Amino acid sequence: MAISVRGVSKRFGEFVALDDVSLEIPSGALTALLGPSGGGKSTLLRIIAGLEKPDAGTVEIAGTDATSLPPQRRNVGFVFQHYAAFKHMTVFKNIAFGLEIRKRPKDEVRKKVNELLELVHIEKFSDRLPAELSGGQRQRMALARALAVEPEVLLLDEPFGALDAQVRKELRAWLRRLHDEVHVTTVFVTHDQEEAMEVADTIALISAGRLEQVGTPDELYDHPANDFVMSFLGPVTTLSGDLVRPHDLELRPTAGTDTTEATVVRVMRLGFEVRVELLVDGHDLWAQVTRETARDLDLEPGRIIHVARATRRQQPDHAGTTG
Amino acid sequence: MGRWIARVIALAYLLLLLVVPVGIVFFRTFRNGFSPFWDAVTTSQAEHAFRVTVEVALFAVVGNTLFGLVAAVLLARHRFPGRGALNALIDLPLAVSPVVVGLALILVYGRFEPIGGFLDDHGVKIIFSLPGMVLATIFVSLPLLARELVPVLQEIGVEQEQAAWTLGASGLQTFRRITLPAIRWALAYGVILTLARALGEFGAVAVVSGGLVGKTQTLTLYVQQEFQNFDPIGAYSASFVLAVIAIAALIVINVLRPKEHS
Amino acid sequence: MTQLDAPVPIAHRPAPASRSVRRSPSGFGLSVGFVTIYLSLIVLIPLGAVVSRSNNHGLSGFWHQVTAPDALSALRLTVVAAALVSAINAVMGTLIAWILVRDRFPGQRVIDALIDLPFALPTIVAGLVLLALYGPNSAIHVSFAYTRPAVVIALLFVTLPFVVRSVQPVLMELDQEMEEAAKSLGASPFTTFRRVVLPNLVPAILAGTALSFARAISEFGSTVLITGNIPNKTEVAAVHIYSQIQSDNVAGAAALSTVLLLVALVALVAFNLIQRWATRRG
Numbered sequence: 001m002a003i004s005v006r007g008v009s010k011r012f013g014e015f016v017a018l019d020d021v022s023l024e025i026p027s028g029a030l031t032a033l034l035g036p037s038g039g040g041k042s043t044l045l046r047i048i049a050g051l052e053k054p055d056a057g058t059v060e061i062a063g064t065d066a067t068s069l070p071p072q073r074r075n076v077g078f079v080f081q082h083y084a085a086f087k088h089m090t091v092f093k094n095i096a097f098g099l100e101i102r103k104r105p106k107d108e109v110r111k112k113v114n115e116l117l118e119l120v121h122i123e124k125f126s127d128r129l130p131a132e133l134s135g136g137q138r139q140r141m142a143l144a145r146a147l148a149v150e151p152e153v154l155l156l157d158e159p160f161g162a163l164d165a166q167v168r169k170e171l172r173a174w175l176r177r178l179h180d181e182v183h184v185t186t187v188f189v190t191h192d193q194e195e196a197m198e199v200a201d202t203i204a205l206i207s208a209g210r211l212e213q214v215g216t217p218d219e220l221y222d223h224p225a226n227d228f229v230m231s232f233l234g235p236v237t238t239l240s241g242d243l244v245r246p247h248d249l250e251l252r253p254t255a256g257t258d259t260t261e262a263t264v265v266r267v268m269r270l271g272f273e274v275r276v277e278l279l280v281d282g283h284d285l286w287a288q289v290t291r292e293t294a295r296d297l298d299l300e301p302g303r304i305i306h307v308a309r310a311t312r313r314q315q316p317d318h319a320g321t322t323g
Numbered sequence: 324m325g326r327w328i329a330r331v332i333a334l335a336y337l338l339l340l341l342v343v344p345v346g347i348v349f350f351r352t353f354r355n356g357f358s359p360f361w362d363a364v365t366t367s368q369a370e371h372a373f374r375v376t377v378e379v380a381l382f383a384v385v386g387n388t389l390f391g392l393v394a395a396v397l398l399a400r401h402r403f404p405g406r407g408a409l410n411a412l413i414d415l416p417l418a419v420s421p422v423v424v425g426l427a428l429i430l431v432y433g434r435f436e437p438i439g440g441f442l443d444d445h446g447v448k449i450i451f452s453l454p455g456m457v458l459a460t461i462f463v464s465l466p467l468l469a470r471e472l473v474p475v476l477q478e479i480g481v482e483q484e485q486a487a488w489t490l491g492a493s494g495l496q497t498f499r500r501i502t503l504p505a506i507r508w509a510l511a512y513g514v515i516l517t518l519a520r521a522l523g524e525f526g527a528v529a530v531v532s533g534g535l536v537g538k539t540q541t542l543t544l545y546v547q548q549e550f551q552n553f554d555p556i557g558a559y560s561a562s563f564v565l566a567v568i569a570i571a572a573l574i575v576i577n578v579l580r581p582k583e584h585s
Numbered sequence: 586m587t588q589l590d591a592p593v594p595i596a597h598r599p600a601p602a603s604r605s606v607r608r609s610p611s612g613f614g615l616s617v618g619f620v621t622i623y624l625s626l627i628v629l630i631p632l633g634a635v636v637s638r639s640n641n642h643g644l645s646g647f648w649h650q651v652t653a654p655d656a657l658s659a660l661r662l663t664v665v666a667a668a669l670v671s672a673i674n675a676v677m678g679t680l681i682a683w684i685l686v687r688d689r690f691p692g693q694r695v696i697d698a699l700i701d702l703p704f705a706l707p708t709i710v711a712g713l714v715l716l717a718l719y720g721p722n723s724a725i726h727v728s729f730a731y732t733r734p735a736v737v738i739a740l741l742f743v744t745l746p747f748v749v750r751s752v753q754p755v756l757m758e759l760d761q762e763m764e765e766a767a768k769s770l771g772a773s774p775f776t777t778f779r780r781v782v783l784p785n786l787v788p789a790i791l792a793g794t795a796l797s798f799a800r801a802i803s804e805f806g807s808t809v810l811i812t813g814n815i816p817n818k819t820e821v822a823a824v825h826i827y828s829q830i831q832s833d834n835v836a837g838a839a840a841l842s843t844v845l846l847l848v849a850l851v852a853l854v855a856f857n858l859i860q861r862w863a864t865r866r867g
Contacts, residue, residue, distance in 0.1 A: 420803030523707030
């Protein structure tokens with residue numbers, strides 16, 4: 001394991017940021033700490049980096065107990081949401097900082113920084129100040145700066161949070177490719193489930209200071225441990241009191257043993273998909289179907305239709321007993 | 324219409340209170356040409372007073388710069404018991420009359436007080452001597468630098484420093500290579516402010532110095548003495564020098580101010 | 586913050602650098618020690634000595650010194666003059682801030698920079714400067730020298746920047762659309778100022794006024810030359826303390842100093858409360 005977090009708790013005054021969290025992060029993997037704002041995921045990352053001290057529990061990095069080590073001696077790379085660029089230094093100097101602190105020979109520093117500048121595609125901006133870069137370029141500089149010291153683990157706190165949607169998408173894909181190239185154990189914090197699903201090998205879902213579930217994106221999506229995980233990872237709707245994914249609902253023209261009668265309230269075309277709002281026994285429900293299905297069923301408001309649950313996906317653990 | 328009335332009243336007020344009086348002093352200083360001014364500021368007494376002033380101010384600036392930096396970092400970067408008290412006490416000197424500052428120092432460091440007496444027995448003279456004047460000047464200009472630095476430190480935030488830590492920089496390295504460059508304009512601004520205040524201090528120094536001519540007389544004390552000795556050109560000339568220093572400080576401060584936000 | 590994400594809800598946000606991540610414990614201890622000793626030796630112990638000396642002969646001794654006719658007269662003059670000066674500053678300071686922010690006229694930048702001059706100018710020079718226009722050799726032949734109005738003029742000079750510099754930034758930040766909205770609803774410029782602008786400036790005006798009161802109460806240098814320091818007439822509290830020190834009445838000086846300290850502290854506390862109130866109002 002690259003990082004072992006055991007029984008970590010942290011409070012800020014009355015507020016419980018982390019409550020007895022244990023997590024193993026394998027070497028070389030790209031792991032997302034996912035969860036709603038204020039859920040404790042950033043605190044966990046900062047505890048791994050040594051920027052916060054846990055009230056209880058231990059942190060192990062690459063097999064050594066790091067719990068009481070200061071951030072300087074953990075050999076982690078940390079990338080902040082707002083870049084934390086050293087504003088008075090050029091891009092080159094920013095990236096060279098950690099190497100200069102380690103008193104590496106000048107030639108080695110220059111060679112290494114130039115490699116990194118190329119790796120993150122900002123070689124043209126080496127002499128600029130951070131203020132003269134775009135947000136995306138600054139974030140890549142921050143990443144290069146963290147990678148320069150060849151850290152044991154790379155920690156990224158909402159790395160794309162401050163960027164606009166387009167740049168964010170590009171950087172995500174780029175981070176994934178970069179990780180495939182350098183293979184450093186990477187942990188990043190995000191509140192965006194799409195981002196986590198797209199980039200990470202493993203997702204650890206954290207909410208209200210607790211670890212809800214750890215697994216691959218598919219495991220979390222297809223086998224959510226509870227309703228919270230299910231609703232956090234994708235759209236959900238309620239059928240007879242159970243959470244279901246709207247695209248797991250099947251609409252049929254005729255009643256069957258496993259169907260429920262519903263009235264179509266509204267039909268919305270969103271490009272390829274069609275969102276159908278229904279009313280079942282006075283409860284709202286919505287289903288996501290293809291345009292083809294909608295056309296075949298001739299869906300329009302007021303029409304009676306029969307809803308069944310597609311069987312290919314599992315429900316949250318307790319759902320089977322009540323459904 | 325209302326706009327014009329407002330403008331006229333405000334400008335007339337400033338003119339009568341500020342601009343014209345300062346202008347008259349400048350005019351009277353040079354009414355008879357440059358040489359009376361030059362003669363007045365190059366008397367040995369004036370030159371000595373100038374030297375004492377600069378000496379006292381430099382000591383005070385060095386002391387308060389060190390104090391201001393340390394106190395500002397403590398206030399902006401640490402939570403510790405007594406932080407609230409420090410925050411409040413640092414402002415205290417602003418509320419104390421310069422004369423009270425002088426009295427307060429005499430009551431501790433005067434020859435007939437326990438601490439002052441002890442020091443005097445060991446050959447350290449504080450009151451009616453340079454150290455007392457430095458202490459008085461430090462007292463009156465104590466909060467200026469810290470007050471400039473705290474908001475700037477808070478604004479730049481801790482992330483750059485934390486980034487430096489994760490890259491292996493020690494506390495001292497981080498301060499020297501990251502924090503200090505980031506606050507350099509505010510630091511310069513605060514130092515100028517402290518210097519201007521120190522050079523111009525009158526009341527507190529008047530009380531603790533004894534105003535011994537040729538020994539502990541500063542430029543401001545010299546102005547008072549010359550005026551009371553009915554030598555207006557001496558008083559005006561020394562005042563002119565002090566005013567020029569003050570205006571130079573203002574100009575530097577105005578140049579520095581916009582950079583705070585860049 | 587552009588994203589909805591905040592690592593911890595604001596109310597629970599950790600201190601900028603929490604206790605747990607000191608750079609180095611020894612450096613921290615050294616810093617606290619240095620600051621404590623510095624403040625104690627220069628500010629706290631001396632001020633404590635003043636307060637304790639004023640009480641050397643008990644409360645009655647203190648009372649005796651403070652109610653001596655000269656002392657009482659100086660104190661009364663100081664408080665009344667400081668109050669008057671603060672009131673004038675509240676009005677003129679706001680007006681000056683207004684023309685500096687909302688008006689445009691040639692020389693505005695110079696005037697703006699000049700506002701700080703009373704802070705930068707040594708107080709003895711300020712006194713001398715005022716004497717040039719309002720003294721016996723007045724350029725306009727009106728002399729206030731050695732009269733009580735001279736006290737007011739001197740205090741007005743040294744406290745000029747407080748209200749201006751406190752109101753100016755608030756006025757700059759003030760949303761002009763609010764005023765345009767008032768005007769579009771039919772309010773005259775004066776009504777707009779009184780009912781829309783002024784209420785927003787009140788905290789800043791009060792804060793500046795409190796600071797100028799604290800400063801006026803303590804003022805010494807600028808009044809020395811122009812008031813003539815006539816006991817029972819133009820002698821302000823600080824000057825009275827000075828003459829008590831000169832005539833070796835340390836108990837009297839300490840007693841009056843304690844009163845001045847208290848009054849100035851009350852003004853500063855008021856200032857802090859006003860600021861807190863203003864922050865809460867947003």
